Amino acid sequence: SSLSRKRAGKLPPGPRGLPLLGNALDMMKLRPWLVYNEWKQQYGDIVYFTAADRGCLLLSSHKTTHELMDKRGSNYADRPRAVMSGEIVGYHPKVSVPNYNVPRVRQMRKIIIEGQNAKRLNDSIIPVVEEKLQGLLISFLHKPDDFAHHIKKFIAGVIFEITYGHVLEDDDDKLWETYEQMSKDFSLSTSIGAFAVDSVPALKYLPRWLNLGWMQEADRMIALRDVHAQVPYDAVKEQVANGTARPSLMATLLERGQPTLEQEDIFKWVGSDFYSGGSDTTTAFFLSFVYMMSLHPEAMRKAQKEIKQVVGNRLPTLADKAQLMYVDAVVQEIFRLNPVVPIIPHATAEDDEYEGYFIPKGTTVIANVWAIAHDESVYPDPHTFKPERYLNQEENARTGTNPDPRKNMAFGYGRRICPGQHMAEPVTFLTVMTILSVFDIEATNPNAPKPDFSKAEKYTTELFSRPEPFTCRIVPSSKESEALIRALEV
Numbered sequence: 001s002s003l004s005r006k007r008a009g010k011l012p013p014g015p016r017g018l019p020l021l022g023n024a025l026d027m028m029k030l031r032p033w034l035v036y037n038e039w040k041q042q043y044g045d046i047v048y049f050t051a052a053d054r055g056c057l058l059l060s061s062h063k064t065t066h067e068l069m070d071k072r073g074s075n076y077a078d079r080p081r082a083v084m085s086g087e088i089v090g091y092h093p094k095v096s097v098p099n100y101n102v103p104r105v106r107q108m109r110k111i112i113i114e115g116q117n118a119k120r121l122n123d124s125i126i127p128v129v130e131e132k133l134q135g136l137l138i139s140f141l142h143k144p145d146d147f148a149h150h151i152k153k154f155i156a157g158v159i160f161e162i163t164y165g166h167v168l169e170d171d172d173d174k175l176w177e178t179y180e181q182m183s184k185d186f187s188l189s190t191s192i193g194a195f196a197v198d199s200v201p202a203l204k205y206l207p208r209w210l211n212l213g214w215m216q217e218a219d220r221m222i223a224l225r226d227v228h229a230q231v232p233y234d235a236v237k238e239q240v241a242n243g244t245a246r247p248s249l250m251a252t253l254l255e256r257g258q259p260t261l262e263q264e265d266i267f268k269w270v271g272s273d274f275y276s277g278g279s280d281t282t283t284a285f286f287l288s289f290v291y292m293m294s295l296h297p298e299a300m301r302k303a304q305k306e307i308k309q310v311v312g313n314r315l316p317t318l319a320d321k322a323q324l325m326y327v328d329a330v331v332q333e334i335f336r337l338n339p340v341v342p343i344i345p346h347a348t349a350e351d352d353e354y355e356g357y358f359i360p361k362g363t364t365v366i367a368n369v370w371a372i373a374h375d376e377s378v379y380p381d382p383h384t385f386k387p388e389r390y391l392n393q394e395e396n397a398r399t400g401t402n403p404d405p406r407k408n409m410a411f412g413y414g415r416r417i418c419p420g421q422h423m424a425e426p427v428t429f430l431t432v433m434t435i436l437s438v439f440d441i442e443a444t445n446p447n448a449p450k451p452d453f454s455k456a457e458k459y460t461t462e463l464f465s466r467p468e469p470f471t472c473r474i475v476p477s478s479k480e481s482e483a484l485i486r487a488l489e490v
């Protein structure tokens with residue numbers, strides 16, 4: 001590509017001469033978003049660098065992510081090469097791995113999005129969430145210290161029920177165990193730097209008899225890849241055939257008639273993607289919510305007061321949302337301060353040119369969400385948890401500050417934007433509002449120093465970033481609240 005580069009112009013600025021290997025590997029340990037944020041300060045909102053054998057474009061402003069990833073969507077909707085996860089373990093059937101021009105990507109996104117249309121959302125998804133949410137409140141009441149486990153199980157329960165009509169009851173549910181392992185495999189195989197073969201793709205041609213650690217790991221992942229989605233799919237197929245299927249997305253798809261082999265493969269992997277797309281992300285968000293409340297008692301009390309005024313002494317419903325501006329601001333601030341997906345990787349399908357810079361085909365494009373979320377020209381006082389920032393809508397609109405993080409970064413960009421957003425938005429709001437309507441969340445040690453959010457402290461450095469394990473106290477906010485929860489137990 002050096003010829004076309006000469007013709008098309010220079011690459012954007014950025015750090016040069018980084019060590020060939022190791023750069024990408026070290027990066028992940030360091031919270032790459034912090035390193036990337038420094039590069040933004042040093043080189044600007046459009047930066048080019050190479051990591052191992054890849055060219056990477058780092059976009060660190062609303063302007064650049066919007067102009068390239070949204071407006072030039074068709075050219076910015078591919079994914080970076082995934083050697084371990086795609087080529088070796090074979091997760092290509094997942095919607096998130098292949099390039100956008102693979103037809104099944106669009107077919108799968110369509111099924112996922114239609115699965116959350118307004119009617120399905122109201123009739124099939126929200127009622128399930130409300131029911132599972134009652135179970136969550138009861139678990140919080142009885143075993144508050146296990147809140148992290150309860151949250152995880154709540155999400156898994158919702159996803160299994162809406163995807164397969166599978167009722168998750170036991171902690172050692174087989175389907176749950178399998179999906180958890182698949183989810184771990186998928187995120188490990190996808191993470192930058194976990195496997196050397198992603199930095200040196202030629203390693204994939206080493207003979208299998210060498211039996212290196214990563215080869216054994218890959219074989220184990222491949223075995224699970226082949227079965228995890230087959231088992232629940234076959235179960236629903238049989239239930240549909242003998243008329244015992246509970247309502248679910250999979251049952252709806254199968255009730256339309258005998259699928260072709262190609263459709264079967266797509267349905268199976270859509271099932272897999274509901275879990276890998278929806279569980280770790282939503283769990284990370286709710287853990288972040290609990291953690292933020294424990295650290296910001298004033299914001300919590302303001303939200304609780306608003307709920308009391310609007311809702312009174314009953315459990316809230318989504319119909320109350322329009323009147324709960326402050327609660328909504330709390331939700332936005334959780335999405336912003338510690339974004340669940342701090343950096344989002346896409347890739348270019350063709351050569352491009354932007355503001356005089358040349359952007360080669362096949363460049364990894366990284367949306368630097370963390371840096372945008374902490375940009376003080378967009379979110380003044382960016383490292384502080386401050387729901388109030390969203391409330392002055394006229395002023396915000398006039399100055400272009402404090403845009404809703406859900407609308408322009410938390411769920412990604414362009415043609416790859418999160419297809420689960422249609423349920424994620426109401427589910428996050430409903431859950432936050434319901435928990436706050438009956439519980440106080442308190443820090444175990446209120447005098448401990450607050451983490452420094454300008455350094456992303458106390459948050460993990462995974463693809464889906466969540467708070468590091470923490471403790472807090474979750475107690476009913478009043479006698480009436482406790483009675484409301486106990487009334488749910490039958």
Ligand code: HEM
Nearest residue numbers: 095096277278281282340341411412413416417418420424
């Ligand atoms: C708080 C919850 C969630 C957050 C923060 C979140 C965030 C994201 C982000 C940032 C992306 C990448 C978008 C891009 O590449 O531009 C994504 C992709 C995706 N999400 Fe979500 N998500 C959430 C919930 C869900 C749920 C509930 C589902 C279930 C259907 C889901 C399914 C997916 C799938 C399948 C993709 C891959 C799409 C593709 O590659 O074309 N997500 N999500």
